[in-house]
Amino acid sequence: MAIAELTGKHLVLGMTGGVACYKIAELTRLLGKAGATVQVVMTEAATQFITPVTMQALSGRPVYTSQWDARIDNNMAHIDLSREADAIVIAPASTDFLAKLAHGMADDLLSTLCVARDCPLLVVPAMNRQMWLNPATQRNVAQLRADDIQVLGPDSGAQACGETGDGRMLEASATYEAIASFFSAKVLTGQRVLITAGPTFEPLDPVRGLTNRSSGKMGFALARAAQQAGAEVHLIAGPVALATPWGVNREDVQTAQQMYEAVMRVVAQQHVFIGVAAVADWRADHVSAHKLKKAPGQALPTFTFIENPDILATVAQLPQAPYCVGFAAESGDLASNGEQKRLRKKVPLLIGNLGPQTFGQDDNEIVLFEASGQTALPRADKHELARTLIAEIARRLVH
Numbered sequence: 145m146a147i148a149e150l151t152g153k154h155l156v157l158g159m160t161g162g163v164a165c166y167k168i169a170e171l172t173r174l175l176g177k178a179g180a181t182v183q184v185v186m187t188e189a190a191t192q193f194i195t196p197v198t199m200q201a202l203s204g205r206p207v208y209t210s211q212w213d214a215r216i217d218n219n220m221a222h223i224d225l226s227r228e229a230d231a232i233v234i235a236p237a238s239t240d241f242l243a244k245l246a247h248g249m250a251d252d253l254l255s256t257l258c259v260a261r262d263c264p265l266l267v268v269p270a271m272n273r274q275m276w277l278n279p280a281t282q283r284n285v286a287q288l289r290a291d292d293i294q295v296l297g298p299d300s301g302a303q304a305c306g307e308t309g310d311g312r313m314l315e316a317s318a319t320y321e322a323i324a325s326f327f328s329a330k331v332l333t334g335q336r337v338l339i340t341a342g343p344t345f346e347p348l349d350p351v352r353g354l355t356n357r358s359s360g361k362m363g364f365a366l367a368r369a370a371q372q373a374g375a376e377v378h379l380i381a382g383p384v385a386l387a388t389p390w391g392v393n394r395e396d397v398q399t400a401q402q403m404y405e406a407v408m409r410v411v412a413q414q415h416v417f418i419g420v421a422a423v424a425d426w427r428a429d430h431v432s433a434h435k436l437k438k439a440p441g442q443a444l445p446t447f448t449f450i451e452n453p454d455i456l457a458t459v460a461q462l463p464q465a466p467y468c469v470g471f472a473a474e475s476g477d478l479a480s481n482g483e484q485k486r487l488r489k490k491v492p493l494l495i496g497n498l499g500p501q502t503f504g505q506d507d508n509e510i511v512l513f514e515a516s517g518q519t520a521l522p523r524a525d526k527h528e529l530a531r532t533l534i535a536e537i538a539r540r541l542v543h
């Protein structure tokens with residue numbers, strides 16, 4: 145999650161009856177941390193699973209549960225609560241509530257709010273697999289989609305009832321990501337974006353190898369931002385300890401050669417290629433099949449290195465090359481090294497940063513190098529920079 149990315153957004157979070165109500169406590173906290181304000185509205189059934197007291201404490205606002213609640217001046221909670229909302233999110237959305245929505249029923253505060261809304265509606269279904277597969281539920285969900293209501297999930301897996309299958313509510317973090325994605329400007333709709341991220345690992349023997357301190361954070365943040373912008377994202381990652389961004393197709397590799405082959409397999413279908421990975425320049429020309437042993441009096445091992453393929457430069461030279469963006473971590477004289485690297489790699493856009501001190505950090509300071517000149521961006525969180533960069537890339541695709 146990026147800091148404050150939902151600042152200024154106001155959500156009505158509607159909870160209906162289901163054991164997945166426990167996930168909404170965490171979701172409310174995530175939304176609040178991202179800067180959104182959350183007005184919780186619960187059905188009578190939802191209050192059987194988690195108390196309004198808990199939801200009030202987490203959202204920082206009184207919870208509404210009844211259409212006869214007299215706290216709103218004109219006594220029209222069903223109208224007023226949605227008027228200030230940027231979206232209504234129903235989570236968990238029960239089988240019964242989906243059916244009500246599909247038929248426009250309005251027999252309690254939450255269902256009436258939904259019918260009276262003038263803002264987008266997102267639903268996050270949660271139910272037993274047979275209830276989800278029931279033709280009536282499927283019919284209702286198809287109707288909701290046709291009515292332009294966003295259906296997020298459901299997930300598949302173990303269920304509270306002990307069965308396994310489709311119908312689980314998305315985890316709180318995935319629900320958060322889907323909501324954040326919903327609010328992102330869709331500047332890359334219809335575009336396929338290929339990103340490399342992280343370090344590579346070049347083995348010397350079965351247990352040792354050469355790697356570098358790249359954490360993959362910038363590349364993963366770009367993958368998330370591109371997905372949120374509506375792109376279909378393929379992320380090829382070296383060995384990193386990061387969770388896959390929601391909705392991103394990830395492929396793990398170890399060595400530069402494997403990264404090169406993985407890129408070449410899919411590059412023909414891509415519109416954009418962003419090489420963020422810190423790819424090793426060299427690999428050992430011989431990898432020992434056995435662990436190299438230290439023994440008294442024995443000569444120290446020596447290694448001969450051969451050059452790895454330059455993935456970015458190779459992609460940039462393809463006859464039907466996608467729009468190519470490179471990254472460069474320089475330890476000095478970024479201004480001239482950045483532009484020289486851009487020309488050497490023959491890419492239209494190169495992003496320079498004064499690494500390696502940014503490796504592993506949550507923020508970064510970058511400069512855009514292109515034929516028309518250089519643009520420095522102020523130091524910012526990597527997620528915020530990723531959003532800015534994706535918007536900049538999208539602008540250049542149009543022109």
Ligand code: C5P
Pocket residue numbers: 340400419420421422423424425452453454455456457469470471472473485
């Ligand atoms: O040459 P250098 O490693 O400084 O260039 C960095 C840029 O080139 C990054 O975009 C990186 O992903 C890419 N690169 C590559 N294959 C290599 C070396 C670097 O794609 N073998």
